[in-house]
Amino acid sequence: DAGITQSPRHKVTETGTPVTLRCHQTENHRYMYWYRQDPGHGLRLIHYSYGVKDTDKGEVSDGYSVSRSKTEDFLLTLESATSSQTSVYFCATESGPPAYEQYFGPGTRLTVT
């Protein structure tokens, strides 16, 4: 498995506060992704990155921003957390050609009260 770590693993925060989740990889993969997972919705893509400083939106990007200043780190920021952002967040990297398989981190459980 690719070396993907996420921090923090658990976080409880209050509505209106900013929150940053970090994803770190040691595989030098070009593509990185942030997903959220909620009961009844499966995994949904928030943002993805196709290189340093190159990012784009996924299907549920409202209320989230990302940054990638180094190949190994991909940050997800909730500028002003809301209760609807309570979720489990997964980071993933992609191996590239020919298989393009994605490797997922262990997840961050975020609770917004």
Added chain:
Amino acid sequence: DAKTTQPPSMDCAEGRAANLPCNHSTISGNEYVYWYRQIHSQGPQYIIHGLKNNETNEMASLIITEDRKSSTLILPHATLRDTAVYYCIFGSGGSNYKLTFGKGTLLTVNP
């Protein structure tokens, strides 16, 4: 919205083969079929992928129909640790490659 159709749940006896079906009738010619699984509370895990031909690796086998509209993931000798949600996905890889996960199939392996 998910573009694949999978049964919501299946059961399998330990040691027997588990055959998980998936319909992906809208798949394009250059799109791969991918299978992932998610064991409770963990991140999804890549299992196998294929384009046209059947594929086998140390985890599973993938059978893709000739028209590519459906596939079957085979776990040859299921164990209790194979209990998980299995996702069938298709995509073309590379730039703008984004996986769309549906609700998958919950496979329960019983002793």
